[in-house]
Amino acid sequence: NRRLLLASRPHGAPTEANFRLESQHVPEPAAGQVLLRTVWLSLDPYMRGRMSDAPSYVPPVAINEVMCGGTVSVVERSEHADFAAGDWVLGYSGWQDFALSNGEELVKLSGPVLKHPSWALGMLGMPGFTAYMGLLDIGNPQAGETVVVAAATGAVGSLVGQIAKLKGCHVVGIAGGAEKCRYAEEVLGFDRCLDHRDDNLAEQLSRHCADGIDVYFESVGGKVFNAVLPLMNTKGRIPVCGLIADYNSTGERSGPDRLPQLQSAILRKRLRVQGFIITQDYGHRFEEFFTQMSKWVAEGRLVFREDIIDGLDNAPEAFIGMLEGKNFGKVVVRVAGD
Ligand code: NDP
Known part of the structure; x- marks a missing residue:
């Protein structure tokens, strides 16, 4: 063993x-x-x-x-x-x-x-459950709204974007590298996918989210979040699922303190920012997720x-x-x- x-x-x-x-x-x-x-x-x-x-x-x-x-x-x-x-x-x-x-x-x-x-x-387990509940219960996306998802080709992000498309949203992914971005657009069916390694991410994001961002599914934090925040619409929703850019940090912080800017944006735009831990917050709703997700899988609607x-x-x-x-x-x- x-x-x-x-x-x-x-x-x-x-x-x-x-x-x-x-x-x-x-x-x-x-x-x-x-x-x-x-x-x-x-x-x-x-x-x-x-x-x-x-x-x-x-x-x-x-x-x-x-x-x-x-x-x-x-x-x-x-x-x-x-x-x-x-x-x-x-x-x-x-x-x-x-x-x-x-x-x-x-x-x-x-x-x-x-x-x-x-x-x-x-997709029929923990990551799928996370995508489903975080997006639908906290993000509450409506047809025609713009949803941005980070770590867009990963286990959670790839499903967040596809479910948002099933709900009729305009979906912009953010991923690392041209190959992942091409896959998100051509295979996952996102409207756009932007490379977070590009220097002008913020500028590209504002071009492809012409009506602002209604839902940002946060899995990354760091500079991706900095690019997203100014584009959030009034009454926007931010399910905070993960902050992977920070997981290896040693605790020492550098750069300007952005907290006042964040708090001001939350207040002025009345943003709903909610963290969640899937098993602890939604364990009781697994059946509901599993039934709907299995149906989409059987219908061939998810990659x-x-x-x-x-x-x-x-x-x-x-x-x-x-x-x-x-x-x-x-x-x-x-x-x-x-
Ligand atoms: P992924 O399959 O998405 O793999 C992680 C990806 O994160 C990498 O492939 C990379 O994608 C991206 N990444 C890593 N570092 C950075 C960085 N510095 N900037 C931008 N992107 C980065 O993992 P999962 O789908 O399993 O998890 C995604 C997120 O969801 C994680 O934050 C995880 O902790 C969280 N999560 C939270 C749960 C909860 O209950 N709250 C449950 C499950 C997951 P790329 O190459 O595109 O940059």
Whole structure:
């Protein structure tokens, strides 16, 4: 049983030295337990927060503990009445080949998702749920409005933009690099996608959001937010989903204090700026999301690109790369063949 442990806490960007791979015997399930074999491991930006011991909405991973993470697994052996060998389950085994579970956190996969089990970690799972609730419940986009979405080709952003298109909005994405921008326009169907690495992002954004911005789905922060804020319309909505540009920051700030400007914009334009943590704020609405999203998927109305990494050993490098924008789509690790 290979396991990737948190060896040390990063200062700034994580490095491979923050992780340690070790091998152990495959554990034996006791009465009431199942032994799970990980097939797919999800890599998500929030894991950077778990590597740090700064205060957050959940406790960090302890040093020498297995890195946390959502997984799709097959039940290898069952000593639990509700599970049988061969069942597919969504769980939280973390970065390891095998894990024991008492079944409490497990969700048995059934129906169409079994045709594509990794989607339970993507468009039919946590990132899809985040896009759906953040956009529809907080963003409340109306047909004809302009929606801007950052990290536009990623797991969450790609779905935010597509759902906004289904709702009849004008959608402008922001992504890193020409290839991602072309994909957002040609494959995802966004009206425009702008490269945040361009020096004149603010100017391009104002050109392509001629009627201002009604909804900005925030996943990035930093200079992308600075370009967006002056274009927000009165009564605009900003679901604050993530601030990835800041996740590797060491806490030292430079540059002018922009807080008074932000507060003034919130007041004058009566902006609704709301942060959310998907499982904690919307856990009770998963069924509603899953039913609607499954319908759109069955109708072929959504595209979902996965960035598949082969082998658990490659998870640290892929995770470090994701925080730098090296991923192209939802990052999932194929831990074992199914
Ligand atoms: P993605 O698949 O979008 O991958 C992360 C992307 O962020 C990178 O590919 C990169 O895209 C972009 N990025 C990284 N650094 C920067 C930067 N400095 N400036 C601009 N873009 C940057 O990840 P997810 O879809 O899984 O997550 C997207 C966001 O949603 C994250 O902030 C995450 O923390 C948040 N989230 C929040 C949840 C909640 O409950 N609140 C739940 C799930 C996700 P590019 O190359 O285009 O720059």
